[in-house]
Amino acid sequence: MINSKYFFQGLRSLKNFDSPAIALGCSFIAIGALLKNIGFNIEQSILSTVLTYALPGQLVMAESFLIGASLINIFLAVWLVNARLYPMTVALMPQLKEESQPKWKYYLSCHFLAVSSWLIMKDRIETVEQKYRIDFWIGIGTGTWMTAIIATIAGYLLSDYLNQDMVIGLAIVNPVYFTCMMVGAMKNKSIGTAVILGSILGPLFFIVSPEWSILFGGLLAGTIAFIIGEKYE
Amino acid sequence: MNNIVLVILITSLATYMPRFLGVLSSEKIDAKSKLFRWFNCIAYAILAALIARMIVFPAGVLSESNTLIRFFVLVCSISIFLATKKNLVYPTVTSAIMLAILNSYL
Numbered sequence: 097m098i099n100s101k102y103f104f105q106g107l108r109s110l111k112n113f114d115s116p117a118i119a120l121g122c123s124f125i126a127i128g129a130l131l132k133n134i135g136f137n138i139e140q141s142i143l144s145t146v147l148t149y150a151l152p153g154q155l156v157m158a159e160s161f162l163i164g165a166s167l168i169n170i171f172l173a174v175w176l177v178n179a180r181l182y183p184m185t186v187a188l189m190p191q192l193k194e195e196s197q198p199k200w201k202y203y204l205s206c207h208f209l210a211v212s213s214w215l216i217m218k219d220r221i222e223t224v225e226q227k228y229r230i231d232f233w234i235g236i237g238t239g240t241w242m243t244a245i246i247a248t249i250a251g252y253l254l255s256d257y258l259n260q261d262m263v264i265g266l267a268i269v270n271p272v273y274f275t276c277m278m279v280g281a282m283k284n285k286s287i288g289t290a291v292i293l294g295s296i297l298g299p300l301f302f303i304v305s306p307e308w309s310i311l312f313g314g315l316l317a318g319t320i321a322f323i324i325g326e327k328y329e
Numbered sequence: 330m331n332n333i334v335l336v337i338l339i340t341s342l343a344t345y346m347p348r349f350l351g352v353l354s355s356e357k358i359d360a361k362s363k364l365f366r367w368f369n370c371i372a373y374a375i376l377a378a379l380i381a382r383m384i385v386f387p388a389g390v391l392s393e394s395n396t397l398i399r400f401f402v403l404v405c406s407i408s409i410f411l412a413t414k415k416n417l418v419y420p421t422v423t424s425a426i427m428l429a430i431l432n433s434y435l
C-alpha cells in the first residue's frame with residue numbers, strides 16, 4: 097500500500113523551518129471565522145474544508161452564498177477561480193509517476209493539491225526517490241489537509257474573540273508566505289521569468305477583467321517564460 | 330438536503346474537477362517533455378499572478394487595509410526571509426503582527 101517511511105518523511109516536512117503549516121493555519125482560521133459569520137454551523141464549516149480544501153474557492157463560495165447566487169453561478173465562479181489547479185496538477189503529477197504504483201493513489205491524492213502543498217512538494221521533489229514520491233506526496237498532503245481542518249475548527253470557535261485588525265493580520269500571512277516561497281523557487285531563468293512576469297501581468301489584467309486575469313495573465317507570462325527558458329538554458 | 334450542504338458539494342465538485350483532469354492529462358505527459366516544461370512555467374506564473382492579485386487587489390478582509398501598508402509589510406517580510414537564510418517562520422509571524430498593529434494605529 098503506502099510506504100510508511102516516505103509517508104512520514106513527507107508528513108514531517110510540516111515541522112521544518114519552511115513549514116506551510118503556519119500560513120495554512122492562519123488562513124484557515126480566517127476561513128473558519130468567516131464561515132461562522134455567514135451562518136454555517138460547525139459541521140458544515142468542517143465539511144467545507146474537508147471536501148473543498150482550496151482557500152480561494154471557499155472564499156468565492158462564501159461571497160456567492162452571501163449574495164444569494166444560484167447553484168450554477170456558484171459552480172461557475174468556483175470553477176473559474178480554481179481552474180489554476182489544472183496546470184498545477186499537470187506540472188506536478190508527471191514527476192510523481194511510477195509504473196508500479198496503483199492509480200488510485202494519484203486520483204485520490206490530487207485532492208490534497210493546493211498552493212502550499214504544491215510549493216513544498218516542488219521544493220523537495222529532487223530529494224525523494226522516484227519510486228516513492230507519491231507516498232511522500234500523500235504524507236505532505238495529509239499533513240497540510242489536516243492542518244487546514246483543525247484551523248477551520250479553531251477559527252470557528254475563536255471567531256467571537258478575533259477583532260477586525262487581528263483577522264486582517266491573519267489574512268496577510270498567506271500571501272507573504274507564498275511570496276517568500278516563490279522567491280525561494282526562482283532557481284532558473286524560466287521560473288524566475290514566470291514568477292516576475294506573472295506578478296506583473298496578474299494585477300494588470302485584473303483591471304481589464306477580474307475573472308479571467310489570473311488565467312490569462314498566467315498563461316501569457318508562463319508562455320513567455322517557457323520560450324525564454326528554451327532559448328537561453 | 331439543505332441548501333448550505335448543497336453549496337458545499339457544488340463548490341467541492343468544481344474544485345476536484347481541475348485536480349482530477351490534471352491527473353488524467355498527466356498520464357500521457359512525460360516529466361522530461363517540452364509540454365511538461367511549458368505547464369511548469371504556466372503553473373508558477375499563475376501562482377505569481379494569483380498572489381500578486383491577493384496583495385494589490387485583495388478580496389475579503391484584507392481589502393480593508395491600506396495598499397501602501399501591505400506593500401511595506403511585504404517588502405519587510407521578503408527582506409527578513411532573505412536575511413534569515415530563507416526561514417519562513419519569522420517573516421510570516423512578523424507580517425501578521427506588523428499589519429495588525431499598523432492597521433489599527435495608522
